[in-house]
Amino acid sequence: MIRVSVVGAKGRMGSHVVEAVNGADGMQLALALDAGDDLAAITPDNTDVVVEFTVPSVSLKNVLALVAQGVDVVVGTTGWTEEKLAEVREAIAAGPRPDTQKVFIAPNFAISAVLADHFAAQAAKYFESAEIIELHHPNKVDAPSGTAIHTAAGIAAARRAAGLGPVPDTTETDGGSRGQVVDGIHVHAVRLRGLNAHEEVLFGNAGEQLVIRADSFDRGSFMPGVILAVRKVAGDAPAGLTVGLDNFLDL
Numbered sequence: 001m002i003r004v005s006v007v008g009a010k011g012r013m014g015s016h017v018v019e020a021v022n023g024a025d026g027m028q029l030a031l032a033l034d035a036g037d038d039l040a041a042i043t044p045d046n047t048d049v050v051v052e053f054t055v056p057s058v059s060l061k062n063v064l065a066l067v068a069q070g071v072d073v074v075v076g077t078t079g080w081t082e083e084k085l086a087e088v089r090e091a092i093a094a095g096p097r098p099d100t101q102k103v104f105i106a107p108n109f110a111i112s113a114v115l116a117d118h119f120a121a122q123a124a125k126y127f128e129s130a131e132i133i134e135l136h137h138p139n140k141v142d143a144p145s146g147t148a149i150h151t152a153a154g155i156a157a158a159r160r161a162a163g164l165g166p167v168p169d170t171t172e173t174d175g176g177s178r179g180q181v182v183d184g185i186h187v188h189a190v191r192l193r194g195l196n197a198h199e200e201v202l203f204g205n206a207g208e209q210l211v212i213r214a215d216s217f218d219r220g221s222f223m224p225g226v227i228l229a230v231r232k233v234a235g236d237a238p239a240g241l242t243v244g245l246d247n248f249l250d251l
């Protein structure tokens with residue numbers, strides 16, 4: 001039986017995770033904590049894997065505390081930068097289980113989004129232009145989405161590897177309409193009542209366009225990925241920090 005604790009358990013995602021863990025074979029819910037609760041209650045004596053879905057401003061602190069307590073963590077919260085990831089690696093090295101500790105972070109647990117991200121990285125080297133539009137519910141606190149940042153980084157890496165230069169753009173005046181430039185890729189964020197989580201990756205060459213689109217219509221779409229990640233982290237996932245559900249899929 002994999003004992004799973006949830007941090008951020010009262011949130012939109014955390015409450016779905018509690019339900020998914022309760023319904024998953026071979027898993028049992030250990031602790032369900034939210035803001036104001038003491039994370040020190042989570043220890044290897046009561047928990048095998050923690051699932052963390054909170055807010056970008058507190059997630060790093062939570063992960064560092066959980067690593068110091070020696071429990072493995074699956075993180076869905078966004079807001080991760082290279083600097084924050086480096087802090088997690090250092091914490092693992094300095095923690096109680098440097099050789100066996102596992103931390104897994106996924107910008108997106110939905111198979112549609114993971115595949116869109118993967119296909120975008122594959123397509124990137126064939127196109128002169130690339131831009132991303134991410135569309136979310138208006139209660140989201142961060143923009144652009146963690147998924148869009150990850151997609152942009154994948155496209156940028158593929159363009160660099162192929163020797164492509166900057167995307168063409170002769171804009172001279174921009175009050176913000178061209179979006180945020182992430183790793184050289186323009187990212188546009190829409191916040192609209194009625195939406196959940198959506199992303200479009202647009203590629204262009206002279207006379208042609210490719211659009212890759214992923215839609216998560218409800219939060220249930222993230223749960224198979226969360227449960228898979230918990231099983232992998234409790235099982236044969238490598239020790240250390242792993243980023244991206246693609247690592248657990250046969251892509």
Ligand SMILES: NC(=O)C1=CN([C@@H]2O[C@H](COP(=O)(O)OP(=O)(O)OC[C@H]3O[C@@H](n4cnc5c(N)ncnc54)[C@H](O)[C@@H]3O)[C@@H](O)[C@H]2O)C=CC1
Pocket residue numbers: 007008009010011012013014033034035036053054055056058062075076077078079106107108109110142146222
């Ligand atoms: N990786 C993925 O597939 C997905 C990631 N997300 C990300 O997950 C995060 C959470 O999203 P939502 O659930 O929609 O947000 P939410 O605002 O509904 O939930 C956040 C929860 O965290 C709690 N919280 C705040 N500070 C805390 C602390 N210090 N300790 C424990 N709990 C604390 C809040 O009280 C709240 O219940 C966001 O970063 C979002 O972008 C959302 C959907 C899918």
Ligand SMILES: O=C(O)C1=N[C@H](C(=O)O)C[C@H](O)C1
Pocket residue numbers: 078107108136140141144145146147148196197198
């Ligand atoms: O806040 C959300 O809702 C989502 N956040 C993640 C992100 O920022 O990429 C994943 C998904 O898009 C839903």
